[in-house]
Amino acid sequence: MPQKPRKRAKTSEVGVRDRLLDAADRLFYREGVRAVGIDRVLAEADAAKASLYQHFGCKDQLVASYLERRTGDARASIEAYLADTPPSQRGLKFFDWVVEWAESKDFRGCPLQHTVSELIDPAHPARAIAHGQREWFTERFREWTTAAGVKDAKATARALVVLFDGAVAGSEVDGPQRASDARWMAKKLLAG
Amino acid sequence: MPQKPRKRAKTSEVGVRDRLLDAADRLFYREGVRAVGIDRVLAEADAAKASLYQHFGCKDQLVASYLERRTGDARASIEAYLADTPPSQRGLKFFDWVVEWAESKDFRGCPLQHTVSELIDPAHPARAIAHGQREWFTERFREWTTAAGVKDAKATARALVVLFDGAVAGSEVDGPQRASDARWMAKKLLAG
DNA sequence: TTGACAATAGACCGATCTGTCTATATTGTC
DNA sequence: GACAATATAGACAGATCGGTCTATTGTCAA
Numbered sequence: 001m002p003q004k005p006r007k008r009a010k011t012s013e014v015g016v017r018d019r020l021l022d023a024a025d026r027l028f029y030r031e032g033v034r035a036v037g038i039d040r041v042l043a044e045a046d047a048a049k050a051s052l053y054q055h056f057g058c059k060d061q062l063v064a065s066y067l068e069r070r071t072g073d074a075r076a077s078i079e080a081y082l083a084d085t086p087p088s089q090r091g092l093k094f095f096d097w098v099v100e101w102a103e104s105k106d107f108r109g110c111p112l113q114h115t116v117s118e119l120i121d122p123a124h125p126a127r128a129i130a131h132g133q134r135e136w137f138t139e140r141f142r143e144w145t146t147a148a149g150v151k152d153a154k155a156t157a158r159a160l161v162v163l164f165d166g167a168v169a170g171s172e173v174d175g176p177q178r179a180s181d182a183r184w185m186a187k188k189l190l191a192g
Numbered sequence: 193m194p195q196k197p198r199k200r201a202k203t204s205e206v207g208v209r210d211r212l213l214d215a216a217d218r219l220f221y222r223e224g225v226r227a228v229g230i231d232r233v234l235a236e237a238d239a240a241k242a243s244l245y246q247h248f249g250c251k252d253q254l255v256a257s258y259l260e261r262r263t264g265d266a267r268a269s270i271e272a273y274l275a276d277t278p279p280s281q282r283g284l285k286f287f288d289w290v291v292e293w294a295e296s297k298d299f300r301g302c303p304l305q306h307t308v309s310e311l312i313d314p315a316h317p318a319r320a321i322a323h324g325q326r327e328w329f330t331e332r333f334r335e336w337t338t339a340a341g342v343k344d345a346k347a348t349a350r351a352l353v354v355l356f357d358g359a360v361a362g363s364e365v366d367g368p369q370r371a372s373d374a375r376w377m378a379k380k381l382l383a384g
Numbered sequence: 385t386t387g388a389c390a391a392t393a394g395a396c397c398g399a400t401c402t403g404t405c406t407a408t409a410t411t412g413t414c
Numbered sequence: 415g416a417c418a419a420t421a422t423a424g425a426c427a428g429a430t431c432g433g434t435c436t437a438t439t440g441t442c443a444a
Contacts, residue, residue: 158373166358181350
């Protein structure tokens, strides 16, 4: 009988792959992907080195998987946050989400920006993830500005991307005030 | 006779300290301060290891000195760029400078943002440099918005900081279009 | 019980990292 | 020429890096 689902249990209730991703997420986001070595991830995940290479093949792929899950979770979080907001007001409401993120205890800036700036190889698998997330953002901003009925919706959407990047990058060095500043301007922009 | 200026000549016409800083600037900015090791800097500068530690003491100090010179040069470049522009229009003109920077061949994003995100130690000497440059920017924006005569000059100045950060961070991943987008919004903001 | 599979533990490899050290060469001043 | 200062060249140390490997343990299904 070929390959039943094969239950996963072991001593812990969560699989080693998820533990590795959890550990990588915490450490890579907090300290950067170059500053954190494999051994640190293994210790944090309480896992064996062979498990990491069995599931991810190499560190670069672990980095890409870390980013992939981060961005997926972010999309889900944003969509849930905006679900009860009418489409015409989602553009502004999104910046409430950004403010909350910037004010959260573990906020450390944008994981995409950090990773792209640390890994200059244009063929690195993490770059494709980052690119995909950027496109998703661009598309959402287009939707929101169109729904808001502003004139020049495309240019406004591009401007909101700039505001978002500025909010996140600025909050990392100056504190969450920058996110509020971005929201202030987004409100102006979406009013007209 | 204690300590005459003591001419510096040697085989090359530029001192080893400047050669080290030039090499560090190129490599650190292009690839990041963690990705580039001491040996790479020494080879690029054609200098000896003892010279580096004689002049800078440790790598962290070299990083701080690299940032210090970068930011000093940036200030001079900006001030020269704006010298012929009347104060009331400097806020917008500044974003022309940003666009030109983002379009330049070697543009790789903001060295301050990169370094701060790579070195999480709050006591790292490079952080003080970054903080100083951020304050300088904030002060200039305050001047420019005040001179432009916009109402709510302080809030507008903070918004321009966000636009600047977004222009630079966005241009790094999406290309210089983001800097133009930021300029577009700055124009709107400074018009009213 | 047995065998397949997934996980752990950790030795090991070669490379690279920051930093220290000794030894030598070059330079300008006396 | 002698001296002090500054530079170079490079061995060396101790730690860490990513990655491979062997050996062992624990779990489940037949």
